[in-house]
Amino acid sequence: MSTPSPVPLSTSLSPYGDLGLLSPAIRTRIYALVFSSGSTALARTSKALYTDTWVALHRYGVYRVHVSTDPEHWNEAYMPREYLKPIQNVDIRITLPKLLGPYSYRAESQWGSIDEPFKILHRQFQHIEKPKSCRVQFTRPCSEALFDQTLKAIAFLGQFERVDVELVNFPRLIDDSNNYIRLDLFRKGGSRKKPKVTLVQVDRDAYHQST
Incomplete structure (x- = not known):
């Protein structure tokens, strides 16, 4: 057989x-x-x-970018225009100068020109044709003044339909009354319709959310 x-x-x-x-x-x-x-x-x-x-x-x-205090890494966000056009989702990690104590901060001059890395990102993201969602994560504590300065530098992210700002292990520098003022930076910073913006503060395992 x-x-x-x-x-x-x-x-x-x-x-x-x-x-x-x-x-x-x-x-x-x-x-x-x-x-x-x-x-x-x-x-x-x-x-x-x-x-x-x-x-x-x-x-x-998700297109991932890390912005740190090291100027040598500022140009790592560069991508050819043809690759940027179809991108819709972005994840940005921002590492600011360290917080030395509850009331003591490292000199902010260490950051150098805070606007420069974000100017690079702004030029790049102008090529994105359909910006949908953007997650911005602040990876460690910084002074409130430096935090506000950074938020102003990334207000252009208001071009996305949704912006989520996540603060990891931040001290209680941010009260609820100021959250709305900060979030309005994104609503005014984009050329598109007002995005949905959320700010989340993460302290250890607890999540505190303000929208």
């Missing part, structure tokens, strides 16, 4: 592999879940998948 030939698990000849068995709409839903989780590995699997995932990558993926 002859042995039957094994049946292949997939007869797909698609350059997308087994994903090619799915409709474009279903593939896009899968890409959205993958890219929104922060992973971009799928887009690097093959040239065909890179092309197929291009739109979903920029629509659902």
Whole structure:
């Protein structure tokens, strides 16, 4: 008795592999879940998948930028215009000079020209055609004056539909009455309709939110 030939698990000849068995709409839903989780590995699997995932990558993926006190890193945010155009979601981490004590602050001159790195970002983000969401995370405490100065420097982020500002381990420098004033900076700083803005203060494991 002859042995039957094994049946292949997939007869797909698609350059997308087994994903090619799915409709474009279903593939896009899968890409959205993958890219929104922060992973971009799928887009690097093959040239065909890179092309197929291009739109979903920029629509659902997140472009991450870190702005620190080190001027040597200020130009790291640079990207060619053609890559910036389809980006919709941005995550910005801002590391300001350290807080030395509850009432003592390191000289703010250490930061140098605070506007310079954000001027670079502003020039870059002007090329984004459909700015959707922007998360801004202040990674460590700073003086209230320096915090306010930084917020003014990033008021251009009001071009996004949604702006979330997250303060990690900040002291209680910010009271509820001033939150609304600060958030208005973004509503006045963009050329689009007023964005939805949220400020969240994170102290250890507790979340305090003002919208």
